[in-house]
Amino acid sequence: MSKLVIRGGHKIEGELKVSGAKNSVLPILAATVLNGKLNVIHDIPKLSDVEVMIKILKSVGCEVTRENNTIIVDSSKLNNHKIPEELIREMRSSIVFLGAMLARCRETTMSYPGGCEIGPRPIDLHLKSLREMGAVIKEKHGFLICKTEGLKGCEIQLDFPSVGATENIMLAAVFAEGTTIIRNAAREPEIKDLQDFINAMGGKVSGAGSATIYIEGVKELHEVKHTIIPDRIVAGTYLIAAAITRGEIVLKNVVPEHIQSTIYKLKEAGCRILYTQDSIKLMAPEKLHAIESTKTLPYPGFPTDMQSQIMALMTISDGTSIITENIFENRYKHAYELVRMGANIKVDGRTAIIKGVPKLTGATVSANDLRGGAALILAGLVAEGTTIIENARHIERGYDHIEEVLKAAGAEIYKL
Ligand SMILES: CC(=O)N[C@H]1[C@@H](OP(=O)(O)OP(=O)(O)OC[C@H]2O[C@@H](n3ccc(=O)[nH]c3=O)[C@H](O)[C@@H]2O)O[C@H](CO)[C@@H](O)[C@@H]1O
Numbered sequence: 001m002s003k004l005v006i007r008g009g010h011k012i013e014g015e016l017k018v019s020g021a022k023n024s025v026l027p028i029l030a031a032t033v034l035n036g037k038l039n040v041i042h043d044i045p046k047l048s049d050v051e052v053m054i055k056i057l058k059s060v061g062c063e064v065t066r067e068n069n070t071i072i073v074d075s076s077k078l079n080n081h082k083i084p085e086e087l088i089r090e091m092r093s094s095i096v097f098l099g100a101m102l103a104r105c106r107e108t109t110m111s112y113p114g115g116c117e118i119g120p121r122p123i124d125l126h127l128k129s130l131r132e133m134g135a136v137i138k139e140k141h142g143f144l145i146c147k148t149e150g151l152k153g154c155e156i157q158l159d160f161p162s163v164g165a166t167e168n169i170m171l172a173a174v175f176a177e178g179t180t181i182i183r184n185a186a187r188e189p190e191i192k193d194l195q196d197f198i199n200a201m202g203g204k205v206s207g208a209g210s211a212t213i214y215i216e217g218v219k220e221l222h223e224v225k226h227t228i229i230p231d232r233i234v235a236g237t238y239l240i241a242a243a244i245t246r247g248e249i250v251l252k253n254v255v256p257e258h259i260q261s262t263i264y265k266l267k268e269a270g271c272r273i274l275y276t277q278d279s280i281k282l283m284a285p286e287k288l289h290a291i292e293s294t295k296t297l298p299y300p301g302f303p304t305d306m307q308s309q310i311m312a313l314m315t316i317s318d319g320t321s322i323i324t325e326n327i328f329e330n331r332y333k334h335a336y337e338l339v340r341m342g343a344n345i346k347v348d349g350r351t352a353i354i355k356g357v358p359k360l361t362g363a364t365v366s367a368n369d370l371r372g373g374a375a376l377i378l379a380g381l382v383a384e385g386t387t388i389i390e391n392a393r394h395i396e397r398g399y400d401h402i403e404e405v406l407k408a409a410g411a412e413i414y415k416l
């Protein structure tokens with residue numbers, strides 16, 4: 001998909017089903033190399049990032065088949081520990097193969113993951129932790145050449161609760177001798193999903209969801225079946241689609257507990273929200289209010305992956321809203337595109353000040369990254385006239401046919 005066209009002014013209404021979480025699927029697909037057996041995984045969204053993961057799995061000898069939203073990975077014939085550079089560079093999160101391949105093959109060679117639209121994303125915490133476990137990692141000409149005679153469990157204190165570093169350590173530690181303890185671990189729901197996947201194949205992981213995770217090394221793993229958790233960022237994006245268009249929706253396949261920080265902000269904006277254990281209903285107010293302060297933080301704080309969508313909502317909310325981006329230093333490119341649509345936003349370093357305007361107007365804008373692209377869709381849904389979003393391919397990294405989902409809910413949106 002290269003362009004999206006939206007004619008604004010239609011309410012988003014009805015019932016929407018949320019897809020499986022991208023940020024669970026990616027590390028779990030990497031984890032399929034561990035058991036050397038069959039892995040059956042349900043509720044896998046159709047995303048370009050998933051396609052890249054499948055290509056990486058095939059490049060190391062795994063057999064991968066897909067039927068609708070179920071993927072079967074047979075990792076018994078894995079025969080190559082080198083991952084092609086062009087695949088690693090295509091996607092930042094391919095770095096989770098490092099821990100998984102070290103655990104399975106005791107060696108792996110891959111390039112540094114590619115640069116990223118949201119700023120520099122170092123992997124120093126990943127490399128330091130794996131070295132503490134006994135991996136010898138040489139960094140040469142942009143490549144990581146990694147070997148181990150056998151990883152050893154140890155205590156790792158992360159300087160920051162990095163999601164990817166926590167996952168890489170968990171994957172590497174599955175066959176390590178003894179117990180690995182991760183302190184200041186990331187607490188995201190996707191970390192718990194990875195724990196559940198590893199345990200379902202016979203691993204011994206506990207503590208995920210808290211700041212301390214324990215991984216007891218095992219000798220062997222067995223076949224596994226697993227269903228991916230619902231995507232909390234997709235859920236939050238659809239809630240904002242209803243809020244910004246003054247609509248009313250019910251989300252199905254959602255874990256309300258995972259999106260409490262977003263629900264809290266939407267209530268501050270004036271939305272009425274009701275939920276059961278696995279559904280959420282949002283009723284938008286006639287007039288949206290500014291949200292005084294939104295600060296992105298590691299889970300359970302407000303997610304950086306929702307920052308651009310909440311900014312889109314604030315552009316037409318009454319009053320002044322302030323956002324502080326604490327996780328990624330260069331994640332405001334969408335602000336300049338929203339300004340092209342009539343928004344009043346001032347960015348100063350990590351802070352964005354948004355003064356609500358009565359209306360946005362359609363314009364030709366560019367999606368510079370995944371969530372920034374989602375924010376432009378949200379703005380386009382409510383803008384007067386036509387919005388054309390260029391470089392819309394970024395959005396396909398994280399949203400399964402978003403244009404079809406929104407069209408079914410009342411939007412006038414199509415791809416070019
Ligand atoms: C596939 C996936 O799950 N992606 C998510 C994951 O990315 P990812 O795992 O890359 O994010 P991290 O939690 O690692 O990064 C958070 C912060 O730590 C820094 N850092 C990280 C690792 C490191 O070795 N050194 C270092 O300095 C990063 O530059 C960033 O400032 O968590 C992010 C933060 O919630 C989300 O935005 C991404 O959607």
Ligand SMILES: C=C(OP(=O)(O)O)C(=O)O
Nearest residue numbers: 092093118305370371398
């Ligand atoms: C930044 C994101 O993802 P990734 O880490 O895969 O780039 C995201 O999902 O918003």
